Amino acid sequence: MMSKGRIETIFIASVIAILAVFAVINYAAIMETKGSIAQDSTPVSSSNSEVIHVVGHQWAWTFIYPNGTITENSLVVSVNTPITLVVNSSDVIHDLYIPQMDIQSYAVPGQNNTVSFTPTSTGQFFFECVEYCGEFHYEMRGYLTVVS
Template sequence: MGHSTPEWVYIGAVTAILIWVGAESWNIEHTLEYAPPNSETVRVVGQQWFWSFQHADGTQEINELHVKEGVPYRFEIVSSDVVHSFNIPDFAMLMDAVPGRVNTMWNIFDEPGEYLIECREYCGMLHQDMRARLFVEPNTENTTTTSESASEPTISQGTGTATVVAPGGGQVGSSGTGTMRVVEPGNITESSTGGSGENTSNTTSESGTNATAGSANGTTTAGASVTLSIPAGAATPGNPAYSPDTLTVTKGEIIAVSNDDTAPHTVTSGATPGDADAGQLFDTSIIMPAGKADIDTSTIDAGEHPFHCTVHPFMTGTMTVQ
């Protein structure tokens, strides 16, 4: 007659395994949360339906994030409305963005290129458009070449992107100054691992053909004779996007644009961000909440010109120049 193994042996083995699993899980969580002391902090804000990023030096980006190869980055991930999920598939990064909570994780990006950032938690009807681009740029180890031209804001326009560079800091969601980049979500591909890592926007100013953006300093031209408002709630589909959404101006008039919503917006020529000539006639670039901008119609040909918001492409309107 054989001897059976005492029951306490099985209980002890199971307990030991559970303790080991728990310890390893704690180590993994500890590793994810506690970044190296030389990490650069990036605040990630999820909002229906776009991503915004704020760097420690005050640089702010919308729907695109620029980082350096080989540098540790600590991400503080938050949401300003509903639950989102910050995901960079190519680097196996996934963390919920929860209202009222700051979730953290860190990573070192070791391969230059362009990558997809997406939301992996259903967050509303335009969840599928909540995408951004990650640009991992080669690290030249030259950190002393800071811009010497920060005294004057500059505006660069390009196909599909708009970049505003202004001195100072400021919070995403405020009218403060800072560096702001935006790229519309509609043109973001699933993934382009191993790309060049370069931003392909045209950064040559097209002076005389684009709008004068006043969002950098919150002022508009004194001679503005036509007003265009972005009303509160415009970032939600179904709500009024622009007030008025159809306006008629005489060529040469200045249109004073005000953002009365709680989200950043633009007034950009073209029916959609995907139009080949989007932004060619006028583009305010990013207007932060409570911010203002001007559109000079002196270089716009007579006729009917549709416009949209590059951050929220469902926001559209029409301008008729006489």
């Protein structure tokens, strides 16, 4: 029979090993998908990425496309095109969340959060506000349509 101290050491060592592996995978994943993490910066518009400005306000999302078109609670993008969202807010803190694209960004007043993704299939997806922002918080949702 092993001593108590030895059993505990083995247990703690294996927990640390498992967590270390996950921490390394996490670090690699962050470095790999840096673009999908919200960051406080305004990107220079490049030719291969469509920059869409998003303004959260009580209680709707406004999308401003590069060609000047403005839509509310509805986002239309083309498939296989890199999209860069510049998320801002005009009143309180909101949080733009597109689960199927695995992106999420706070909309902070006075701060431009940049987040990018590339839709790989056509169809209709949804987005929501997931940071509580007042009485009609639940109405801040809509559909993301990916067209070919």
